[in-house]
Amino acid sequence: MAVVATSSLLTGCGATGSGDVTLKLVAADYGDSEDNTSQKYWDALTDAYEKDHPGVRVDVEVYSWEDVDAKVKAMVDAGDPPDMAQVGAYADYAAAGQLYPVSQLLSVPVQADFLGEMSRAGEVGGTQYGMPFAASTRRLFYNKKLFAQADIEPPKTWSQLVTAARALKAQGVTYPFALPLGGEEAQAETLIWMLSNGGGYTDNVGSYSIDTPQNVRALNWLKDDLVGAGLTGPTAPARLNRTPAFKAFANGEVGMLSGHPTLMNMAKAKGVAYGDVAVPGPDGTPKSRMGVTDWMMAFKEGGHAKAVGAFLDFVYSEKNVLDFSREYTVAPVTASASDEMRDAPQDKALSPFIDELAGATYYPANKTSWPEISAEIKKQIGATVAPNGSPASVLGRIQNEAAAAESAE
Template identity: 65%
Template sequence: MQRRVRTRTIAALSALGLTGVLGGCGAGGDSSDVTLTLVAADYGTGEADSSEKYWADLVERYETDHPGVRIDVSVYSWNDVDRKVKEMVDAGDPPDMAQIGAYADYAAEGRLYRAGDLLSIPVQADFLSQLSAAGEVNSVQYGMPFAASTRVLFYNKDLFAEAGLTPPKTWDELAANAEALAARGVTYPYALPLGPEEAQAETMQWLLSGDGGYTDLAGTYGIDSTENVETFSWLRDELVGKGLTGPVAPGKLDRAKAFEAFAAGDVGMLNGHPSLMEMAEKKGVEFGMVPTPGADGASPATLGVADWMMAFKENGHRDQVGDFLDFVYSEENVLDFSREYDLLPVTGSASRTMAASERDKDLKPFLDQLPTSELYPVGNTSWAAVNAAVKKQIGKAVAPGGSPAGVLGTLQATATRAESAE
């Protein structure tokens, strides 16, 4: 789904009055009569809260004070946005900016501006350190974090109370709870979304909970490690194989549909990020949140996710892009976006404000986890190919008769080939 945000007036330089200190100062050409294009992902759940509205408001405020540069924003669903940007790049017509899920392949091809050539020093320095590091390729930052989240286990308090259950701390307790919920007719005792929308997230959360992951401590892919195979074998045998994951095959269940089912009261447990809180509250679902269970206790690591802003060099406009992004990353705008979509701020200033704010207290469990969370290996240019392969294939690992070792081995082979092509 595409939505377009077309500005009604004109916008331009010096949004924060920092033109003189921009890293890219002096190399963008005349600031007048320039149109900047931005392709962005939709974080909303429908027309009422589409990201189109966030960008329309932000662009209008930027325009009001700065005549000269037009901002043209196109908003696509997460199912389409990465593919759309790739199509534009392949056609030789990349946007000036893209806010999507991965940046490293474009950086490796030399297509992106360095963050330091765009942002003012205070803005770049305000990014949370682990997110800045995750935005680097060969120790140079190209990816600018735009939104972040962590994961916890959500559970339906009413369904748990009716079944006399307590929140699980281990896999075995989770499976036992799921069996009790299934016996009471709960549609999705545990929702396992391994469909193509966001399978890489559910997959990594489970791998981490089994003391594994996509990569080892040295950053080398180990997708078919013994720990990972054991994790997916357990999922296949103890949850999916016993009918505890609901009527939709995990490989066909998208995260958005799983969240909708939870908000409808049809899910006993699932891994969720902060935006699920508001969805559930709006539908009157009483929920609890606990750390993700692990094989023998709480998961040793938590999934952290960051989405990325990047700027392509193809069209020039370095100064204008940098100035607009300084505005995008102001504390006010970062907080507005984070609060609108129940996500975590990517900057220190906004994070400190949120941590101290009573209105944001529900996000504190997620905020507390972010500094020590583990992110996807987004700095590897191979990650885009691995990510796409996980989304397409991982559901087969838990299907009836599926082979976790075979599927994970195929994914490892994909990662090896992708790294060899770097």
């Protein structure tokens, strides 16, 4: 993997302060095997950086997504946080006053290169603390062979999706429409369909608004028109997780499901011909789309603002953002890399995901209560589409919990 320094973004060793400095970064693993673990990416990047900055050493520890947040928390609780952490949430640390504002770290051109919606999602109280790191949105994937056998076209509306699922079921497809509302990522699948109907987890001023009529209608549609009609396969949505749903798609057992770019690689590896289209809306184009980004943050404890900022300028240079995005099939978080990938033939398959990030809606990651509420959604939301489920009741209960948690922030 080529990792090239962009000299215009780099300052000399003197910019990091006097004497040698060692920076510690804890990062999540985006790889799916030993061959492409993120440790290899970071080792190559830090080697390149250290050659141009002989007074700086950057030690990187990479952990699985199951472990990385807990590892960082343990370090913070022990009073020894890393200089930088690339994880799934930042708001708790920002609210506790433990993070550097981004403006104290990055050069102006690098900070300005972040996509606007992502930068705003990294703000607490109007100040940006979270730096987006790798992004994706969701599109509706479909199995081209199964669609051809059922003589159907990719759906653009909710009613067309139901019609397509019925045709797939008639052909004996195991999962005409896979609906993963299990604990792995129920908060994402739920938000996809809420946004499709003009709802979401928060209102236009950022307050929780989970039990709105738009959200209730979206879940009632899933419950009555898809689950209740027997169109979501043999596994109850509350027990179906994203990972097995993706594996079933790659095995040719799923007609349709909402997926992120990783699914492209899984399908290709198994020889499944697939297509992807925008998630359907009630009457066509969804009213909003979901965007997802992970976060980089820098802790103040070590006092290495200049050294951290110079290194992160390098991390977010166009070349390095492109390298990471292409290696792990994720959308870039900067405008410069997005423009490059949007027009590059080698990135054609990823281009629709990049386009859909413009104006996307993100999780309310700037709320310290969001991890708690996300956990409740994962725990409770599958019950909404069960035979005796009540979307209005469950969403109302979660809204009450969210409002209480929000008032305590």
